[in-house]
Amino acid sequence: MTYTAQKPPLARSSEELRAEIPGWGVDLDPANRPAFPQERFDPGATGAHWDFPERQSSNGYRERSIEHEFLTPVFGTSVPLRGVSGAIRRLAYERFSEARAAHWLLLLAGDRVDAAESHLRSFATTRPDNPFTETGLRSEISHHGIASRRGRIDVRHQWMDPILVGGPWVLAGVAVVKIARRLARRGAHTPGA
Amino acid sequence: MLAMVYRGPYKVRVEEKDIPTVEHPNDAIVRVTLAAICGSDLHLYHGMMPDTRVGHTFGHEFIGVVEQVGSSVQNLKAGDRVMVPFNVYCGSCYFCARGLYSNCHNVNPNATAVGGIYGYSHTCGGYDGGQAEFVRVPFADVGPSVIPEWLDDEDALLCTDALATGYFGAQLGDIVEGDTVAVFGAGPVGLFAAKSAWFMGAGRVIVIDHLDYRLEKAREFAHAETFNFGKHKDIVLEMKRATGYLGADVVIDAVGAEADGNLLQHVTSAKLKLQGGSPVALNWAIDSVRKGGTISVMGAYGPMFSAVKFGDAMNKGLTLNMNQCPVKRQWPRLFEHIRDGHLKPNDIVTHRIPLEHVDEGYHMFSAKLDNMIKPVIVPTAS
Ligand SMILES: NC(=O)c1ccc[n+]([C@@H]2O[C@H](COP(=O)([O-])OP(=O)(O)OC[C@H]3O[C@@H](n4cnc5c(N)ncnc54)[C@H](O)[C@@H]3O)[C@@H](O)[C@H]2O)c1
Ligand SMILES: [Zn+2]
Numbered sequence: 001m002t003y004t005a006q007k008p009p010l011a012r013s014s015e016e017l018r019a020e021i022p023g024w025g026v027d028l029d030p031a032n033r034p035a036f037p038q039e040r041f042d043p044g045a046t047g048a049h050w051d052f053p054e055r056q057s058s059n060g061y062r063e064r065s066i067e068h069e070f071l072t073p074v075f076g077t078s079v080p081l082r083g084v085s086g087a088i089r090r091l092a093y094e095r096f097s098e099a100r101a102a103h104w105l106l107l108l109a110g111d112r113v114d115a116a117e118s119h120l121r122s123f124a125t126t127r128p129d130n131p132f133t134e135t136g137l138r139s140e141i142s143h144h145g146i147a148s149r150r151g152r153i154d155v156r157h158q159w160m161d162p163i164l165v166g167g168p169w170v171l172a173g174v175a176v177v178k179i180a181r182r183l184a185r186r187g188a189h190t191p192g193a
Numbered sequence: 194m195l196a197m198v199y200r201g202p203y204k205v206r207v208e209e210k211d212i213p214t215v216e217h218p219n220d221a222i223v224r225v226t227l228a229a230i231c232g233s234d235l236h237l238y239h240g241m242m243p244d245t246r247v248g249h250t251f252g253h254e255f256i257g258v259v260e261q262v263g264s265s266v267q268n269l270k271a272g273d274r275v276m277v278p279f280n281v282y283c284g285s286c287y288f289c290a291r292g293l294y295s296n297c298h299n300v301n302p303n304a305t306a307v308g309g310i311y312g313y314s315h316t317c318g319g320y321d322g323g324q325a326e327f328v329r330v331p332f333a334d335v336g337p338s339v340i341p342e343w344l345d346d347e348d349a350l351l352c353t354d355a356l357a358t359g360y361f362g363a364q365l366g367d368i369v370e371g372d373t374v375a376v377f378g379a380g381p382v383g384l385f386a387a388k389s390a391w392f393m394g395a396g397r398v399i400v401i402d403h404l405d406y407r408l409e410k411a412r413e414f415a416h417a418e419t420f421n422f423g424k425h426k427d428i429v430l431e432m433k434r435a436t437g438y439l440g441a442d443v444v445i446d447a448v449g450a451e452a453d454g455n456l457l458q459h460v461t462s463a464k465l466k467l468q469g470g471s472p473v474a475l476n477w478a479i480d481s482v483r484k485g486g487t488i489s490v491m492g493a494y495g496p497m498f499s500a501v502k503f504g505d506a507m508n509k510g511l512t513l514n515m516n517q518c519p520v521k522r523q524w525p526r527l528f529e530h531i532r533d534g535h536l537k538p539n540d541i542v543t544h545r546i547p548l549e550h551v552d553e554g555y556h557m558f559s560a561k562l563d564n565m566i567k568p569v570i571v572p573t574a575s
């Protein structure tokens with residue numbers, strides 16, 4: 001009992017559990033647990049046959065956290081920095097350590113700018129972004145969108161998702177129409193046009 | 194090759210990309226035969242992870258066949274069927290030498306606070322992931338293993354993250370015989386954690402979620418008692434009642450940054466990105482574990498701050514254990530458990546989706562449609 005010394009009794013004894021539940025107790029002994037203790041010095045266990053890895057060649061600029069002494073010997077080469085978002089991200093890396101909120105807030109800002117830049121850029125390609133196909137909305141019809149959500153508590157905020165995703169597109173659309181109208185009007189007033 | 198590509202929050206598509214090349218002498222190029230979408234991918238998909246770039250390919254759970262190896266690779270050759278842990282790690286730094294493979298210092302220039310992860314943003318090193326036909330695998334002599342003959346492909350796939358992580362999560366609970374273990378989250382990680390808690394001698398396992406179909410799986414697959422927090426006004430109070438007002442001895446957070454259950458916390462983090470992650474489940478864990486108890490955090494949170502109830506954790510004298518899973522360390526023992534029939538990993542796989550339809554896979558997993566628990570992605574070339 002909680003208010004006295006003994007633990008509240010369990011419904012099933014260890015013997016019963018061992019009989020009923022597959023594998024019950026096979027790792028009772030911590031020595032059988034591969035993650036115990038978490039830290040275990042065993043440099044020979046990894047398969048590495050080097051003291052320090054050979055360095056991957058870096059052609060060009062590779063951003064890094066200023067909490068690193070140097071560029072790590074191996075790194076990913078997906079999507080190098082580019083555009084305005086690239087400049088924002090570069091600033092985040094070069095000026096602020098990971099301890100600073102500014103570092104992460106700038107990176108998040110870079111992400112939003114990247115998305116906008118990339119959408120714009122996509123309109124100059126043969127495959128412009130398509131907010132309907134890329135959001136997988138078709139599965140709402142093919143995989144029971146309505147029935148799946150019946151009685152669920154997360155519907156309280158799921159309605160926000162289309163606004164977060166579609167909102168910027170709607171705003172951009174409105175802006176384009178407004179600018180086009182203004183240009184058309186200006187054209188109409190131009191003498192001789 | 195075809196690859197899943199991120200196009201901005203809630204948007205992904207399949208694109209034609211160049212096949213990756215050997216960029217380091219210990220690289221391998223792997224032709225992916227199966228991949229999966231992980232709950233962690235949702236944090237990227239929702240735009241919560243800083244420095245997630247448009248054009249990046251996600252995917253840190255995958256198996257495949259070695260296509261090509263770099264000049265210094267000794268342990269693998271073309272044609273080998275391999276399973277690849279989600280961690281990119283060197284095997285030789287201070288941290289790898291101590292078994293902390295998920296905390297490697299030699300593979301992620303972008304951050305020191307996190308190791309390298311395939312397809313998990315530049316904050317985790319900027320490596321393209323395995324939801325594609327081919328993937329670059331650095332340190333081929335360290336991370337990947339040849340898939341044992343007897344192991345099914347889908348089971349091997351689940352060993353690369355979800356199963357290893359759930360098993361690791363139960364271990365970090367420091368469970369002793371007869372402990373009451375509560376697991377928040379009945380996704381793949383929570384289900385495997387609940388299942389593994391019995392291996393360590395738990396006396397009772399309780400799983401909490403708000404999705405009934407997942408709780409049903411928790412009862413069936415993990416032999417757990419279940420609570421739907423959406424049907425209780427105060428789940429912490431419910432946990433106290435269920436444990437004779439003591440609290441659980443061990444609580445595992447298998448939810449992470451997008452936790453539901455408190456609209457303000459969820460919206461400020463998952464939607465508005467003002468917090469590193471919604472700490473609802475973590476706070477429930479802190480409040481429903483007993484004094485002196487242990488919390489194991491497997492749920493992932495962003496690098497920004499979150500509104501965690503640290504005072505309660507301190508006053509209650511809690512031990513908090515946590516990490517990204519060092520996957521390969523779990524394998525030998527996990528293989529024994531699978532072989533001995535203690536669990537069948539792919540019991541939790543609900544959907545198999547062609548790579549071409551990855552957009553729908555993400556949407557369904559994110560919105561939890563069609564009773565989805567674990568979606569597997571099947572690339573065309575395989
Ligand atoms: N530490 C690691 O190495 C590691 C590895 C893999 C995944 N993860 C993390 O583990 C978490 C779970 O991954 P998954 O693949 O199972 O994801 P998932 O999205 O399928 O599962 C999360 C579950 O939590 C439930 N949930 C939401 N709010 C809750 C709350 N307040 N209380 C209880 N349950 C709640 C959801 O309904 C869902 O079923 C994610 O945060 C993921 O990033 C960590
Ligand atoms: Zn994962």
Ligand SMILES: [Zn+2]
Nearest residue numbers: 283286289297
């Ligand atoms: Zn290392």
